Amino acid sequence: MRRPQDIQIDIDSTKTLFDLTSVFEGIASMRIMQIKNQVQQSEVFFDRLWQMYSQIRVGSVFNFGRHELDQQKIIDKELYIVITAEAGLSGYIDQKLIGWMLKSYNKDKNDIIVIGHHGAILLSQRGVAFKKYFKLPSKDQNINVTPIIKEIQMYASTVVFYETYVSLAVQDVKQISLKAAVEEQGKDAEKPDEIINEVTYIFEPSAFAVVDHLERSMMYIAVSQVILESKLAQYASRFQAMTISHDRAADTLSDLTLTQNRAKRAIKDERLKEVINGMRKASHV
């Protein structure tokens, strides 16, 4: 049997692990709340923009804000954007996401842009080439997605693969066409009560420039929202991992304490036996 002093060393290190997992669990939970609030705020902002956009635009074609771009230069391929974790903490869900994306991937019809280092590693391991890699933004506010928007504008269409937050215990993977993502968000906005045109409004520099800018802005928000939702799922995944580790640390701590008490008791029993044996021998003499 191990000595109680040796077991105490294990108890101390398990206690540290127990405290650390508790702290990480708290941080992940706090981040989840923050991101949820941000997503809500951003939705209000988006609704107001969408309302304005639907009051101005003529026709139903969402043109990705590229009226000024040369239509000939648009690449006739579908762009795949995959959003994964920066590190390998949410490993399983990233693998599921990459595997799912590759099922429909055809190198002649699709180009891939990866957001998150872990996704880039997973694709390289499978020998799949990607066009560009962007680091997953470490901050949760004012995410600069301009370089991604520029890439999106160059392609005929775009599909985003990302992780979604279902609940603290459940995260899933999802794919969405960016055009559908923008229109989906606009669905909840109040229906416009009036039409904005050059008779009722003054436009500067022009109505076309404003519509173009609004389309880019809404894409900007939609991409930021998808990144935020991915991060939310990753934080939830970490929260879950920390909760499991915390519970395991608590169980280990309890087992170790029990083993240490038994070891202490065994030593005491041993000493008691020695004393009794000694007394017996002394009484015979």
Place this chain on the structure above:
Amino acid sequence: MQLNSSNNDQEQSKEVSNSKTKLFHLKIYAPFNVYFDGEVKSVSAVNSTGPFDVLANHHNFLTLLNPCDITIRKDGDKEVPIIIKISKGIMQIKKNDVVVFLDV
């Protein structure tokens, strides 16, 4: 007494002039932040045509803003104007309600 009464008159006339100053509602916000939300006397910004000011009862207006300082003057001449530095934005003026969308 006379001095007091003239002071009172001045205050009353000031109150009358303040009540005559027309105010309008201004909201300046970005997807994750509200920078200003309240009643103001005027707001100034810069677009591709140049600097411009907005007062109450402005015509409906939709413009893209250039990088500039948005200057907000609330009611009362002695108040120091509020200045918000922006990189880009969209301003919509609709029936005395001005909304500035930033960071988009």
